[in-house]
Amino acid sequence: MNATAGRLxxxxxxxxxxAGALVAFAAGRSRSAYGLKWAQRFAYLFAAxxxxxxxxxxxxLVTHDFSVSYVAQVGSRxxxxxxxxxSLWSSLEGSLLFWGCVLGLYVxxxxxxxxxxxxxxxxxxxxVWLACAAFFSFLLAGPANPFVLVPAQLDGPGPNPLLQxxxxxxxxxxxxxxxxxxxxxxxxxACAALIKGKLGPSILKPLRESLMLPWxxxxxxxxxxxxxxxxxxxxxxxxxxxxxxxASLLPWLTATAALHSIIVVxxxxxxxxxxxxxxxxxxxxxxxxxxxxxxxxxxxxxxFTQSPIGPTILAFLAALLVFSIGLLAMxxxxxxxxxxxxxxxxxEGMMLFNNLLLVVLTFTVLVGTVFPLxxxxxxxxxxxxxxxYFDTMVVPAAALLVFxxxxxxxxxxGKTSWKQIRRAVLPPLIGAMVFLMAGFLFGARNPWTLLTxxxxxxxxxxxxxQMRSPFAQVxxxxxxxxxxxxxxxxxxxxxxxxxxxxxRYTQEVHVVKGGTATVGAWTITLAGIEQRDEPNRSAxxxxxxxxxxxxTKTILEPRMNQYERMREPIGTPDVYSTIGGDFYLSVMxxxxxxxxxxxxxxxxxxxxxxxxAVILMxxxxxxxxxxxxxxxxxxxxxxxxLTLARSDGV
Amino acid sequence: xxxxxxxxxxxxAGALVFILFAGLGRDPQAIDSPLVGxxxxxxxxxxxxxxxxxxxxxxxxxxxxxxxxxTWCGPCFEEHPTLVAAARATPNAQFIGVVxxxxxxxxxxxxxxxxxxxxxxxxxxxxTAIAYGVGGVPETFFLDATGTIVAKHNGPLxxxxxxxxxxxxxx
Numbered sequence: 001m002n003a004t005a006g007r008l009x010x011x012x013x014x015x016x017x018x019a020g021a022l023v024a025f026a027a028g029r030s031r032s033a034y035g036l037k038w039a040q041r042f043a044y045l046f047a048a049x050x051x052x053x054x055x056x057x058x059x060x061l062v063t064h065d066f067s068v069s070y071v072a073q074v075g076s077r078x079x080x081x082x083x084x085x086x087s088l089w090s091s092l093e094g095s096l097l098f099w100g101c102v103l104g105l106y107v108x109x110x111x112x113x114x115x116x117x118x119x120x121x122x123x124x125x126x127x128v129w130l131a132c133a134a135f136f137s138f139l140l141a142g143p144a145n146p147f148v149l150v151p152a153q154l155d156g157p158g159p160n161p162l163l164q165x166x167x168x169x170x171x172x173x174x175x176x177x178x179x180x181x182x183x184x185x186x187x188x189x190a191c192a193a194l195i196k197g198k199l200g201p202s203i204l205k206p207l208r209e210s211l212m213l214p215w216x217x218x219x220x221x222x223x224x225x226x227x228x229x230x231x232x233x234x235x236x237x238x239x240x241x242x243x244x245x246x247a248s249l250l251p252w253l254t255a256t257a258a259l260h261s262i263i264v265v266x267x268x269x270x271x272x273x274x275x276x277x278x279x280x281x282x283x284x285x286x287x288x289x290x291x292x293x294x295x296x297x298x299x300x301x302x303x304f305t306q307s308p309i310g311p312t313i314l315a316f317l318a319a320l321l322v323f324s325i326g327l328l329a330m331x332x333x334x335x336x337x338x339x340x341x342x343x344x345x346x347x348e349g350m351m352l353f354n355n356l357l358l359v360v361l362t363f364t365v366l367v368g369t370v371f372p373l374x375x376x377x378x379x380x381x382x383x384x385x386x387x388x389y390f391d392t393m394v395v396p397a398a399a400l401l402v403f404x405x406x407x408x409x410x411x412x413x414g415k416t417s418w419k420q421i422r423r424a425v426l427p428p429l430i431g432a433m434v435f436l437m438a439g440f441l442f443g444a445r446n447p448w449t450l451l452t453x454x455x456x457x458x459x460x461x462x463x464x465x466q467m468r469s470p471f472a473q474v475x476x477x478x479x480x481x482x483x484x485x486x487x488x489x490x491x492x493x494x495x496x497x498x499x500x501x502x503x504r505y506t507q508e509v510h511v512v513k514g515g516t517a518t519v520g521a522w523t524i525t526l527a528g529i530e531q532r533d534e535p536n537r538s539a540x541x542x543x544x545x546x547x548x549x550x551x552t553k554t555i556l557e558p559r560m561n562q563y564e565r566m567r568e569p570i571g572t573p574d575v576y577s578t579i580g581g582d583f584y585l586s587v588m589x590x591x592x593x594x595x596x597x598x599x600x601x602x603x604x605x606x607x608x609x610x611x612x613a614v615i616l617m618x619x620x621x622x623x624x625x626x627x628x629x630x631x632x633x634x635x636x637x638x639x640x641x642l643t644l645a646r647s648d649g650v
Numbered sequence: 651x652x653x654x655x656x657x658x659x660x661x662x663a664g665a666l667v668f669i670l671f672a673g674l675g676r677d678p679q680a681i682d683s684p685l686v687g688x689x690x691x692x693x694x695x696x697x698x699x700x701x702x703x704x705x706x707x708x709x710x711x712x713x714x715x716x717x718x719x720x721t722w723c724g725p726c727f728e729e730h731p732t733l734v735a736a737a738r739a740t741p742n743a744q745f746i747g748v749v750x751x752x753x754x755x756x757x758x759x760x761x762x763x764x765x766x767x768x769x770x771x772x773x774x775x776x777x778t779a780i781a782y783g784v785g786g787v788p789e790t791f792f793l794d795a796t797g798t799i800v801a802k803h804n805g806p807l808x809x810x811x812x813x814x815x816x817x818x819x820x821x
Contacts, residue, residue, distance in 0.1 A: 288666075291670065295670075295673075295674060297670065297673040297674060310674050311674060314667065314670055314671060314674065317667065317670075318663075318667045321659075321663040321666075321667065322660075322663070324659075325655070325656060325659030325660055325663060326656070328652075328655050328659065329651055329652045329653070329655040329656035329659065330651055330652075332652050332655055333652050370666070370669055370670070373669050373670065373672065373673040374669050376672075376673070377668075377669055377672035377673065
């Protein structure tokens with residue numbers, strides 16, 4: 001019953017999205033208002049069908065309908081309800097269904113917000129959105145059908161144990177999808193602008209906002225993934241340059257670049273073709289990332305083992321590449337240049353520099369990620385690109401970006417005299433010196449760490465100085481203050497990453513029951529070892545009393561979780577977080593017979609600041625959108641006019 | 651039409667798609683054996699059933715297929731008919747099954763039920779499996795006539811894969 005209903009909804013969504021895309025493109029060609037109306041209706045209908053299909057799947061999961069193939073694959077009567085509901089995105093087919101659902105919601109909301117505006121661009125934009133929707137409906141209808149009717153069984157194996165191991169794993173994937181899938185919207189708008197051969201001032205606002213929202217989600221998603229790795233995987237780190245981590249970072253880098261270059265287009269009417277290229281690249285990198293996760297070509301904690309849809313996604317990526325490159329080649333010269341670059345040492349000059357750096361970073365990470373494949377294809381030999389490559393290449397660029405966050409906003413727009421430049425650029429050196437000394441006193445000795453701290457101090461002074469004035473006029477300039485919040489977040493994140501990755505202390509200790517081990521100022525005492533049976537797993541837990549300088553601080557319980565489906569237990573660390581840093585215990589071995597445990601003690605300064613500062617970045621991004629939403633509801637054209645009239649963008 | 655954009659874009663995109671396409675079907679978890687290209691570690695083991703000693707040195711002069719397996723391994727059931735058929739079809743190659751962590755009675759029963767076409771030896775202490783770096787059965791090594799390992803396959807063999815490796819070993 002559920003299988004049939006779900007299947008019918010998916011097939012209908014394939015029909016509706018295909019028909020809608022054709023109608024929309026036809027309406028774009030003939031400039032038909034009537035055609036646009038129909039395209040909008042198809043967009044809403046697609047969303048309704050996808051949400052319906054997802055609801056059917058959730059219902060099947062919650063009611064344990066094992067006649068649905070996906071439920072038989074990931075469902076289990078013994079998992080708690082939250083795990084059952086989150087199982088929707090725990091495996092290949094379900095996560096694509098979730099993708100379809102998120103895409104439907106994005107397309108519907110974007111269509112609705114723009115329903116009475118941008119008539120010139122919207123038919124083609126809706127056409128591109130629905131064409132992408134048709135591809136995902138096709139995947140769900142054929143190669144990755146989650147609604148296959150199978151002989152019902154009594155119980156299922158449950159989802160991947162890693163998903164069940166931490167609450168963060170339930171939150172991370174939805175944010176990632178909200179980020180990834182949302183990039184479809186700016187992609188559609190950018191394609192529409194190219195098709196029309198025009199990137200007028202009116203389209204910049206929806207372009208910027210539709211890019212900002214998924215950017216915020218993607219920012220959160222990357223942080224949540226790192227946090228999850230830190231809390232669950234037990235090696236005490238949060239980023240390993242794993243191919244799939246890189247896959248989430250690549251579109252984030254280009255989207256960040258595009259968010260800055262759009263401002264230059266708004267203010268100076270230059271970089272139009274460049275901006276559109278960045279937006280197209282962002283979506284292409286999203287699809288590349290999807291391929292990386294789904295094709296089984298890359299080894300990673302995320303790989304959906306040897307899935308059969310790799311070739312289909314690769315074909316989609318190839319088609320999108322040809323479409324995007326063709327479109328760019330045909331139209332990029334028509335995106336008329338109205339303004340010109342007056343000076344390299346200016347706000348726009350620094351934004352261009354930041355863009356180039358971000359693009360270089362994107363290429364660096366992309367090359368490092370696919371290089372093993374290149375070597376294998378050409379020389380038939382296996383190799384891996386390790387941390388040293390990424391660290392050597394990325395650290396200097398990242399430090400330079402922190403510097404630009406300082407120097408960019410310090411400089412005025414357009415042509416400037418040397419006197420103005422000196423007045424803007426010299427005073428923040430005080431901030432740099434103060435931070436540098438603080439870092440040195442804190443114990444930082446690594447030159448890159450010290451440089452990042454100094455640049456961070458420079459940027460912090462500029463950011464605080466700039467914020468001071470907009471704070472007084474927050475009503476007038478929410479976008480500016482939002483941007484400075486994001487910048488402040490980035491500065492904190494970069495300093496925290498620099499310090500936490502270079503000043504980490506690790507020691508292995510072996511403790512018997514009642515015994516203690518001392519690591520620096522910290523002492524751990526093994527209070528006991530317990531066996532705990534939970535519905536979906538059994539756990540061997542080591543209870544440690546943690547004290548610092550003789551004062552008991554907390555009890556930590558690192559554990560080994562044994563899931564029925566896994567042969568090996570999953571070690572799960574436990575962390576005591578403070579403002580200054582984290583005390584992290586990761587078990588390597590627990591011996592209940594001898595009542596002893598071997599643990600890895602990891603002391604990492606400032607790591608908690610990363611999570612907090614990324615939340616600040618995300619909130620800053622949302623703040624840039626909030627007034628925008630208000631305007632959008634009041635009527636888009638008026639809002640666009642308002643934005644232009646105020647023209648106080650950062 | 652901006653030809654520069656078109657050309658640069660297509661070259662970059664073409665290279666990327668080609669690399670990704672070449673990577674399809676690759677198993678990222680498979681790691682090449684460091685033994686490939688080296689002389690196979692020698693061994694002398696007891697043949698199941700007859701009890702006679704089989705040594706690798708005796709087999710120089712023609713290609714050897716060394717298949718590590720066990721009766722408790724599911725995929726070994728799958729690939730057994732493929733190996734038996736190939737051994738019968740290629741008399742100029744010597745197939746040898748090496749069983750470890752298993753009992754002779756169970757092996758006998760397995761071979762009685764599923765057929766035998768080549769000698770099976772038992773690696774009682776598992777020393778040969780360790781020397782070959784076997785991580786999990788089934789794993790198959792292909793040796794050329796000089797006793798050099800030319801290829802290693804992890805997991806069950808299909809007849810196409812087996813043939814490809816055999817022709818490599820026969821060169």
